Structure formats: C-alpha cells, structure tokens
Amino acid sequence: MMSYLKKKIGRIRTGGQSGVDRAAMDYAREMGIPLCGWCPKNGWAEDYTDPPGLLSDYPELSQTPSEGTEQRTKWNMRDCDAILTIIPDGSLSSPGTDVGLKEGESLHKPMYTAYGPEDVPGILTWLRGLPDEIELCIGGPRASECPDAYDAAMAVLKGIGESF
Numbered sequence: 236m237m238s239y240l241k242k243k244i245g246r247i248r249t250g251g252q253s254g255v256d257r258a259a260m261d262y263a264r265e266m267g268i269p270l271c272g273w274c275p276k277n278g279w280a281e282d283y284t285d286p287p288g289l290l291s292d293y294p295e296l297s298q299t300p301s302e303g304t305e306q307r308t309k310w311n312m313r314d315c316d317a318i319l320t321i322i323p324d325g326s327l328s329s330p331g332t333d334v335g336l337k338e339g340e341s342l343h344k345p346m347y348t349a350y351g352p353e354d355v356p357g358i359l360t361w362l363r364g365l366p367d368e369i370e371l372c373i374g375g376p377r378a379s380e381c382p383d384a385y386d387a388a389m390a391v392l393k394g395i396g397e398s399f
Contacts, residue, residue, distance in 0.1 A: 240399040241268060245368035248272045248315045250307045251289045251296050252331070253282045254384030255321050255375030260293055262392040270295040271370070273310040276302045281377055304331055308374070312338040315372035317345040317365055319358065322375050323387035324350050329376035339372075351387060355394035362395070 247263040249256040251274040263270040274280070274296040278288025290296060299306045308331055312318060318339040322332060339346045347361045362371075373392075376384050 240266070240396055242367050243362055243365070243369065243399070244268055244371050246271055246370045248311055248370050248372040249374060250274055250304070250311050251278070251293055252280050252304070252374075253378035254381060255323075255373065255388040256377070258385045258388035258392060259373035260295075262389060262396075266396060272296050272372075273299050273307045273314070275299055275304055275307050279304075281379055305334055308335045309338050311335075311372050311374070312342060312344065314370070315344065316369040318347070318372045318374070320346065320348045320375050321373065321384075321388045321391050322348060322350055323381050323383055326376045326381035326384065329380045332374065332376055332380075335374050349391055352390045352394045355391060355398055358391070358395055359398055362399070 246269045247259055249259040249272045251272060260270055274289060276298045277286035278290035279302060280289045283289040299310055312335055320332060320336060345365060347358055349358055375388060378384055
C-alpha cells in the first residue's frame with residue numbers, strides 16, 4: 236500500500252505555515268515523500284518570525300522575493316499538479332486558504348477540499364483518478380485560525396496513508 240501511495244504522490248508541496256501546511260511537511264517526511272514549496276522571504280511563518288525562519292527546520296522550501304504570504308500561496312498553486320485543501324470543522328475564516336482556493340480554481344487545477352477524516356474515502360477516489368507521480372499541494376488554515384489544524388490535517392493524511 237505504502238509504495239503505491241509514493242507512486243501516486245511523487246512530491247508534497249506546501250508553504251510551511253503553522254497548522255495544515257506544517258502537518259503536510261511532517262507527514263511527507265514521516266512517509267519518505269519528497270517535500271518542496273515556496274515560503275515567504277526569510278522563511279516567515281507565524282511561529283517562525285525571525286530569519287531564517289522555518290527554513291532552519293525545513294530547508295526543502297524555497298523563499299519567494301516577497302515577505303508577504305500571498306505570493307507564496309499563488310506560486311505553490313501555480314507549481315503543483317493538484318491541490319488538497321484541508322479546512323477542519325470549526326476553523327475560523329482563513330484569508331490565505333481563500334487565496335489558495337481562488338488561485339487553484341483560476342488555474343483550473345484538480346482540487347479537493349476536505350473537512351475531516353470522514354472525507355478520506357472521497358480523497359482516495361479523487362487521488363486514484365489523477366496521474367501517478369503528481370506533485371500534490373496541501374494547504375489550509377494556520378494554527379491561529381484553527382488551533383486544531385495540525386492534528387486534524389495529520390488525521391486526514393494518516394487516514395489516506397493507511398487506506399491507500
């Protein structure tokens with residue numbers, strides 16, 4: 236099962252923010268799936284505010300020229316093959332997630348929005364319909380917008396890995 240997951244998802248792309256992005260990065264490492272993505276200049280994330288920011292722990296990411304988060308989000312959407320957005324139940328409004336959803340739609344990327352582990356069967360069906368070796372962008376709210384974002388996203392991702 237695991238080798239098929241690695242065959243399907245060639246790389247996980249994310250922006251490195253706390254919450255869903257961070258769960259995606261940790262999951263990629265745990266599963267041995269290559270990790271990449273754009274992060275704001277100086278590696279800024281809400282819990283890594285001083286340079287080199289999250290690049291000190293996640294050197295797989297590349298910096299955008301801008302310190303703002305919008306460029307990071309748009310470039311990650313642009314450079315991926317498909318987008319999985321995880322918006323845990325109870326999440327507050329997430330401007331960054333909204334930017335990502337709109338950008339993915341405007342680029343006509345295959346997209347799936349999940350809200351919790353109950354969505355794993357739908358995610359699996361969606362992933363199986365995509366080509367092998369995709370670069371999957373995973374994103375969603377940051378921890379300040381949803382304190383449970385990391386744990387909820389990790390539950391979804393582990394559910395995918397266990398069921399694939």
